[in-house]
Amino acid sequence: MSTYITHKADTRGKADHGWLTSFQSFSFAGYYNPDRINFGALRVLNDDIVAGGKGFGIHPHDNMEIISIPLSGALEHRDNLGNTKVVGEGEVQVMSTGTGVFHSEYNHNAEEEARFLQIWVFPKELNITPQYDQVTLDQAKMNNRFLPIIAPAPNKEGTSIHQDAWFNLGVFDAGRQETYTVNEPGHGVYAFVIDGSFTIDGHRLDQRDALAIEGAASVNIIAESDKARLLLIEVPMQP
Known part of the structure; x- marks a missing residue:
């Protein structure tokens, strides 16, 4: 659950x-x-x-x-x-x-x-x-999609850290829907709204709100405003 x-x-x-x-x-x-x-x-x-x-x-x-x-x-x-x-x-x-x-x-x-x-x-x-x-991030690759700015090496789109973690950043038009699939079973996802508004798995989030998600295999994301920017941080739940 x-x-x-x-x-x-x-x-x-x-x-x-x-x-x-x-x-x-x-x-x-x-x-x-x-x-x-x-x-x-x-x-x-x-x-x-x-x-x-x-x-x-x-x-x-x-x-x-x-x-x-x-x-x-x-x-x-x-x-x-x-x-x-x-x-x-x-x-x-x-x-x-x-x-x-x-x-x-x-x-x-x-x-x-x-x-x-x-x-x-x-x-x-x-x-x-x-x-x-x-x-330097490719801004065009963040338009209505998630760019893995941090991912386990080798990460051709961004960089890596010494942890099994994924950071994804995207900028979305209002009404755009995306599904984020968790990379490793048991990982959690921390969704942080930089700009605009989103509905994430039925939870409404506005600018600088966040949602901590555990136990999900995937996350459904809907942008509720134009130029809505979202950071997803996927990490192991046992530090």
Whole structure:
């Protein structure tokens, strides 16, 4: 039997640091909700707004797969692996932090906000050699279909992380219907609405709402507005 839990946008945690506004789908930093610690291997989904020229100073991570998806603007990334990169809208950035990475992340533009999703996934293996990847997505391939921006290697459409996880991103016209088939039995699907509205297996979701789905072999999706953008995250339920 499938189970569904709706996470409405206004029930998320919120932190306002002046230079950073962060909406948190799961417990993070000062936000704690015992019912929202993680969804299987999905540990963090932060919806962040960074003021012009501001950002996160050098800090460490280890044993976590960290995915950044810019929604507007651009981020400037530096790390102790030797990477100095700018990642912007239409790209996805992945860090497999493994044994440890130090990095900083700043808004690349001094005059405008940067908005991005910061997502953490538990790895399937600890203490790997840290890795960095950044890819540009084919926007045309997200029109009325899902593009696997993250999938187990080799993923010709996007990139991979050290977990049996699939991230699919699509932009849909109103009335468009899609069926997402779960890749591995027992995996869960976390559906996060970036823009617009959807009905997913009979559950209405609006902008920044999410639906946690367990036990489903497939998911029926109907776009309820034009240019409706949806992120599907499929992960093992045993992190």
